[in-house]
Amino acid sequence: MKKVLITLFSIFFISMIACNQGEKTPEYSDILHQRILTIDTHCDTPLRMADTTWDVGARHEPGLRGSGKVDLPRMKEGGLDVEFFAAFVAQRERTPENNQEALEKADKLIRSIKDMCIKYSEKIQLGLSPDDAYEHEKQGLLTAFIGIENGFAIGQDISNIHRYYDMGARYITLCHTKNNDICDSSNDSTEHGGLSDFGAEVVQEMNRIGMIVDVSHISDEAFFDVLETTTAPVIASHSSVRAICDNVRNLSDDMLKALAENGGVIQICIYTEYVKKPKPNPEREQALAALREKYGPWEDVKDPEIKKQYRNEYYDIREKYPVEKATVADVVDHIDHVVELIGIDHVGIGTDFDGGGGVIGCDDVSEMSNITRELVRRGYSDKDIEKIWGGNFMRVFREVRGHKAANL
Ligand SMILES: [Zn+2]
Structure with a gap:
C-alpha cells in the first residue's frame, strides 16, 4: 500500500512539474506580456514624425529603409502599451541664437507628439501621470508620454523647465553627447567636472515641480553630483551596464549601487553598441x-x-x-546583472528605437514580446517581469511627483 501511495504521489508530483513547465511556453509569455503594463522609456521617433511625411498611424514593414522602428500598429503588435516619445535636440555651440533654435526645435517635436494624440485619439492618448497610463490601458488605448532629450532645450533659462512641464514633458535628459550648460557628457572631455552650478539649480527645480531627472548620457562625475543634489529618485532612461559592455554611456557597478540607494531605476538600452562590445x-x-x-x-x-x-x-x-548585432539574450544579460547586483526593483527597458536602438529578436517595437519570452525562459516570476516592464519606472514616477513642492 505504501508503495502504491508513493507511486501515486510521484506521478502527481511529476505531473505538477510537467504542468508548470508546460505553462511557461511562449504562449504563456505572450499572454503575460499582453496582460501587464509595458513601458519603453525612450524612443526618438518624433524626429520622423516632425521632419518628414512619415505617418506614425500607418504600419511600416519592419526592416525596410525608412520604416522606422515605432508606429502605432506595430506598437499594438508588440504589445507595448506606453512609449516615451523624446523631443531630442542635438547639442550645438551654446550661443543665444542656438539656444533659441533648440527651444523651437523641442517645441516642434512636442507638437508632433500632441498632433499624433489628436489625429489618432482612438488609438493613443497623451499621458501626464502614471494613472493615465493604467487608465488608458483599461480602455484599450496606448499612452504617449513626452520626454526631452538634452537640457540644451532650456538654454540658460530655468523657467523653461516649468514651461516644458506645462507642455506635458515629464523627464529631461540633462545632456546628450556633448557638454552643455548643465553638466558634462560621458562622450565629451571635462568642462564643469560634473554638474555645473546652473545644473544643480536645474535638478532642484525639477525636484520642486515633480519632473523626472534623466541621467542617461551624463558623465560619471555629473551622475554622482546629481545623486548628491536630488531629493527625488532619478532614472537612466536608456543606458546599459558597463560591467557587461564597457562603454562610457553605460553605468558602472558603483553607479548602479548609488542608483539603488537613491531609489532610482536604470532602463536598459537595447542599442547594440551599448549591449555588446562590437568587433x-x-x-x-x-x-x-x-x-x-x-x-x-x-x-x-x-x-x-x-x-x-x-x-x-x-x-x-x-x-x-x-555590425554584428547583439541579441535579446544579450540584453537580458544586462537585466540579470542589475538584478544580481542591486535587486529586482531598479531595472526596466528603454529601447532608443529610432535613435539607433534595435537588436536581433527585438529590432523594432513589433518584437517587444521576445524580451518577455526570454525573461520567462530564465525563470523570472510574473511579478518580477511586471516590475521590469514598467512597475519599477512607475514607482519612481510616482515618487518624483510626490516630491513636488506643496505650493505647486
Ligand atoms: Zn540618447
Missing part, C-alpha cells in the same frame, strides 16, 4: 567619417533633398559594412 570595423568607421566630412553634422543639414541623400548614403554604408 573592430575600420572600413565602416572610415566610410562614416568620410560621410560626415562630406555633409557635416546631420542636424545642420537643412535642405530636405540633401538630407535624403545623406540618409541614403548612410544606409548604404550600414548595409555594406554591417
Whole structure:
C-alpha cells in the first residue's frame, strides 16, 4: 500500500512539474506580456514624425529603409502599451541664437507628439501621470508620454523647465553627447567636472515641480553630483551596464549601487553598441567619417533633398559594412546583472528605437514580446517581469511627483 501511495504521489508530483513547465511556453509569455503594463522609456521617433511625411498611424514593414522602428500598429503588435516619445535636440555651440533654435526645435517635436494624440485619439492618448497610463490601458488605448532629450532645450533659462512641464514633458535628459550648460557628457572631455552650478539649480527645480531627472548620457562625475543634489529618485532612461559592455554611456557597478540607494531605476538600452562590445570595423568607421566630412553634422543639414541623400548614403554604408548585432539574450544579460547586483526593483527597458536602438529578436517595437519570452525562459516570476516592464519606472514616477513642492 505504501508503495502504491508513493507511486501515486510521484506521478502527481511529476505531473505538477510537467504542468508548470508546460505553462511557461511562449504562449504563456505572450499572454503575460499582453496582460501587464509595458513601458519603453525612450524612443526618438518624433524626429520622423516632425521632419518628414512619415505617418506614425500607418504600419511600416519592419526592416525596410525608412520604416522606422515605432508606429502605432506595430506598437499594438508588440504589445507595448506606453512609449516615451523624446523631443531630442542635438547639442550645438551654446550661443543665444542656438539656444533659441533648440527651444523651437523641442517645441516642434512636442507638437508632433500632441498632433499624433489628436489625429489618432482612438488609438493613443497623451499621458501626464502614471494613472493615465493604467487608465488608458483599461480602455484599450496606448499612452504617449513626452520626454526631452538634452537640457540644451532650456538654454540658460530655468523657467523653461516649468514651461516644458506645462507642455506635458515629464523627464529631461540633462545632456546628450556633448557638454552643455548643465553638466558634462560621458562622450565629451571635462568642462564643469560634473554638474555645473546652473545644473544643480536645474535638478532642484525639477525636484520642486515633480519632473523626472534623466541621467542617461551624463558623465560619471555629473551622475554622482546629481545623486548628491536630488531629493527625488532619478532614472537612466536608456543606458546599459558597463560591467557587461564597457562603454562610457553605460553605468558602472558603483553607479548602479548609488542608483539603488537613491531609489532610482536604470532602463536598459537595447542599442547594440551599448549591449555588446562590437568587433573592430575600420572600413565602416572610415566610410562614416568620410560621410560626415562630406555633409557635416546631420542636424545642420537643412535642405530636405540633401538630407535624403545623406540618409541614403548612410544606409548604404550600414548595409555594406554591417555590425554584428547583439541579441535579446544579450540584453537580458544586462537585466540579470542589475538584478544580481542591486535587486529586482531598479531595472526596466528603454529601447532608443529610432535613435539607433534595435537588436536581433527585438529590432523594432513589433518584437517587444521576445524580451518577455526570454525573461520567462530564465525563470523570472510574473511579478518580477511586471516590475521590469514598467512597475519599477512607475514607482519612481510616482515618487518624483510626490516630491513636488506643496505650493505647486
Ligand atoms: Zn540618447
